[in-house]
Amino acid sequence: MPREEAVVQARLVSSQPDRGAARSWPRRSFTAVAGATVGLFRFGSLSVLLALLAAIPALQWITFGYMLEVSGRLSRGEKLRDSFPWSDVATRIGFALAAIFLVSLPVHLLTHWSQVARLIDPESNASLPLRWLGGFAVGAAGIYLSWAWMRGGRLRDYLWPAPIRFLKTYWRPSTWLAARDDLWSLLVSLEVPRLFWLGVRGAVGTLVWIIVPAILLIVANREGKGGSAGVLGALAFVAMGIVLMYVPLLQSRFAEKNRLTEMFNVAAVRRSYRRAPWAHTFAALLLFGLAIPLYLLKIETLPREATWLPCLMFVALMLPARTVLGLATRRSNHRPEPQGWWAGIQRWMARGLMPAIVGIYMLFVFLSQYLDVHGLQTWFHQHAILVPVPFTGT
Template identity: 40%
Template sequence: MSEPPPLPPPLPVEAPSIPAQKGLFQRLASAGNWIFGLVALIALLAACSVIPVLNFLSLGYLLHVSGTIARTGRIRDGFIGVRKAAVLGSIAAGTWLVVWPARLLSDFWRDAELIAPGSATAKLWHVGLIIVIVIILAHIVWACVRGGKLRHFLWPQPLRFVRWLRTPGKFANSQRLITDYVIGLRLPFYFWLGLRGFVGALAWLIVPVVILFAATRLPVGGSILLSLLGGLLLLLVAIHLPFLQAHFAQSDRFSAMFELREVRRLFLRAPLAFWLALLITLLFAIPLYLLKIELTPRELAWLPSLLFVIFIFPARILTGWAMSRAQRHAQPRHWFPRWLARLGIVPIALAYTLVVYFTPYLSWNGTKSLLEQHAFLVPAPLMAL
């Protein structure tokens, strides 16, 4: 037999082309920008959560996350507005960087005024400070006009600024872009959704919370009976309320907040998913109660709000995911996972109820802490209403 012909030599491996390398760098830059946007979004939600009225924006956004995932069935759809938050985060970080020269000059001017009030040196520092502030303000506006990215704050591109000043219709275009960006934030929508979600949740919570509140004012005998009644009602509400809120956010109907039968029907179609979502929702709310044992120092007042958003964000995502899984199934699941989930839900809700019950005796805020239902109401860990 003749030998087979030799194989051709392997082709040389070429280095990736410049377009491919650019594509990789662009993907890495896009991923980094998305991560930065997520961090900025969490910071913005945490900042809004402790400001009265603005905390409805945080609640509305978190409810919209659940409703969107329940509607589409895709978890990635729950990260809403991350790219827009990246722009705001870049503007905040860039502004913080470029104002440092003005801060230093302000310190020099104040020192000069303390040493020799009204002297020529102090006046020179004052004039220099005004000039630097004007330059910095122009630089911030120019960086925002270019897109508000961090690199725009680090390098002003003065020649491009001069060309931009000669461009006709520049202010009209800038106004249109800013208007489109602000409208794209959908702030009225989030506020209205959060306000209705808060009112609906309060309607469910008001009875058990008032009963628990009254129990702390009665003698031991009556206090025990009222506490048992209030705790039982709170347990039943805690089991259903996260999914009622997600159902409301999905349909955008306030009446959906009270469609208990529909939520129980959906539970039968995805019982284990409902169990997991409720576990994360109630479990992640407990650390916020523990933070209230002592008064938070003023310099760390931002920490509870930040932890709240970090904990409640995945809980809202899982709640929407559980709702979407239930809607994809036409028939109830087997009786075994249904009863397994029912039996698993009871100790979770009972543990949460016990934590809420003992909170007035451990919290710095006393009985007012009963109003701070972190898992359901406005996301304000230290200020519920």
Template identity: 30%
Template structure:
């Protein structure tokens, strides 16, 4: 009886308690399961390295292999990390160039800023990094093979124009058809195996053998379907779009009235317009100093009402004035050169080339703002009074210079007065 009761106690489920709660860091980026040191994975051939890893997670990167025991695995891990960062910036640049869809890009920037603001850890600055290598690999691999098919298609078209109906033209057309079918099969197999970049340049028969083995197991369709659903869920498209839309609305509400006053000047001979412009410029200086941190607070707490908590933001400034001063200076120093791209009307096809510059400039500034917010939130004591006032007095002329330069952008910019309302440092990061 005692043995049976012991077994019953072992298998009886217990109610969850507060001790089972996980910290927020583990919820944001759960740790990958540990990998035993001595396993068969150390003996895997390179083609298995390109396939889906056993411990891959859509929420966190796989563990870094030991550089001495597994140097090739470690080198591939570093390559995939670098490729993922580039792919992530390319994805954000692509999203930022599309109207309405660019709220997704802003939402992702705010999500990254909010994670850093909550935790104070820079390793949470790229929440979509585990997904980026797959997205980038599928996009780049498909693009490379598309160019191969396109070159052959151009050659077949030239042959048909030069010698229509000839044997050479017919041969080129047959070759193009066979190549298109072969490339399509190759792309499907590479994506079915995991979509890593190396798989798109791996021999097609090896990918086919791998898929045949998976199909013989009988559960490939279920596992592939679950992986696709998990992949789409990890993108959190609805969350990022809603976060970006609300973050834009909150910041725009703060900036709208000062910007309207700042753009009121049409005739310098009218004192009323001059006074309104000066008042709007002064209000812009004040607003631009706290809107980035109000936005960071909103991103950290996911509450639109946080955009109205100016008193708490001012109190946080008193706790870390130097860090906040540096964060504001870096934010607008990186944002100011971007107005140079708005001095002329950007063609739609050229806009895709400019959005990466906007993302590369604004992304680090957002992360720095989030880190400064977290640093102030974790402090309980205010900074020295003299330091706080020195930072305030030093920040006012710097932001005043920024607003002064902003005043001349409608005169030389292609968008006219509309350029004053764009404020890409805290609003949408796009060049149009």
């Protein structure tokens, strides 16, 4: 009898809902939403930072080198969260810009009220207190922002100013010296020269591949409607398509090995493709497909001060594509080459899609030469495999 009662009690206990698990659902939902929000903010901040660099001709290679670095890290097997070297810095820059915007609102408001008071009664001193308050707001904002940046510029540093610590340490020279050292360490950790050099070498290797077919396409279009020009243009078009099928894989391998000679190691990328054909084909679909909207932006000439906006779209589209390309290379590096007739059929099916993907992309490049202000130079402005040329008329 006692044994039966124990069994009944065990069944009753097991049938009761897990209140701890039920309570964890709101917490899990909040954690998921918070994580997604932080991730989107981090990606947006990183995209804006890279877009600003891409809008400056001399610094475009840093953006290109960064994308190659992401692809290379993923190809070497690093985790996804460790493959974006500037993500934390970009997030803090985003927080800093948002904080500057928010603390500047009272300053602008007080300045506006002061100007309105002076316009209503120029001889009155009613605007003087408002100007004093505006000056005080500027000083308070500077102290608030500098104190948050000294402590790391994280979100909690803006939300909680740590007043006791502020009164104890803000005025000490050692605090400012430590902030200077931290700033220098941060700048060094960005490895800007290395990324710049990586981007320059990647661009040089890419140009070596595309320069001959691009020149032939330009010559064929300028020669007119002759038969020889048509044959030359068709051959150059096919050659450019073949080059574009290999260059993204070569760029990924170059970033992985960090050797310029890998930009010409066709045999290695062919072996890599055979180990993961569908992954590489999907990466090519994203890379070339997401580059097409960038050519649509070149229909209308933009003023120079708005150059960074299409560059932002370039980064927002190409960075995920480069990420997928790195993941595809990593997948092929960790897989043996499939054997058997079914693997061969899948490989040829994936290969059969590559000419269609590249062909559609090249069709938009071909049409853009009649819409782009740069004309035939668009054959060198390969947004899928190079940095964005400034979207301006100059």
